[in-house]
Structures are given as C-alpha cells and as structure tokens.
Amino acid sequence: MNLAGQLRPIVAVAAVLAATVYAARAEEANDYPTSARAEYVYGCMKANGESRQSIEQCSCSIDVVASIVSYERYVTAETALSMSQVRGNLGVQFRTSEQANSAVNDLRRAQAEAEVRCF
Numbered sequence: 001m002n003l004a005g006q007l008r009p010i011v012a013v014a015a016v017l018a019a020t021v022y023a024a025r026a027e028e029a030n031d032y033p034t035s036a037r038a039e040y041v042y043g044c045m046k047a048n049g050e051s052r053q054s055i056e057q058c059s060c061s062i063d064v065v066a067s068i069v070s071y072e073r074y075v076t077a078e079t080a081l082s083m084s085q086v087r088g089n090l091g092v093q094f095r096t097s098e099q100a101n102s103a104v105n106d107l108r109r110a111q112a113e114a115e116v117r118c119f
Helices: 003-029 034-048 052-068 071-083 089-096 098-118
Strands: none
Touching (some): 034 071, 052 071, 071 089, 071 098
8 A cells, every 4th residue: 555545544543533523612602593693683673773884893793702602601791781770670780790790891892803893
C-alpha cells in the first residue's frame, strides 16, 4: 500500500471530526428559538424605525447577542427586566436579586457590542 492509500482513511476521519465540531459550534450559536429572535427584531425595529436598514441592523444585533449570551441567560435577563417593572414586593425581588442583575448586565454588554458591530 502506498503513502496516499495510508493517508486516505486518516484524512477522512479528520474531515468527519472537523465537521462534527463545526456542527456543534453552529448549534451552540443558534440556540435561540426563531420566535425569540423575531420578537427581539420586532422590538428593535420599533425602537429604531421600520425600514429595510433597521431589519438588517436588528437581525445583526440579535445574532451578535446570541453569540455572546446563551439563550438561558437571555431569558433570565428578559424576565428580570420585565418583572422589575412590577410594583410591590415581587418587583423588588427582581430589582435587588444579584443573579437577575448579573444576567441583565450581561445582556446589556452584549447589546452594546451589537450596537458597535451593527449600527
């Protein structure tokens, strides 16, 4: 068996491993459901104008946010932001929670990065 024949199986295994790693990373980067992405883009467009340019910028923005903050962390931050507006004891719990504040800060940093990259 010549050298090319010996290397062919090794190259094939390396290609399969590379494809597997790439697919896993793509899955991690795309863990946000479509509905969450659409909701983000809709809110972003309401804040930045309803134009073709804002669709592009807001779509870019959610892609950047998704690449920085896991979906689980994003849900925590969105819940904390929403619930912190509730009056009374329940709202206070979300406004003063260290975990909620940390998640909100992570989301805000990701949105700031998205602002720089996309707008």
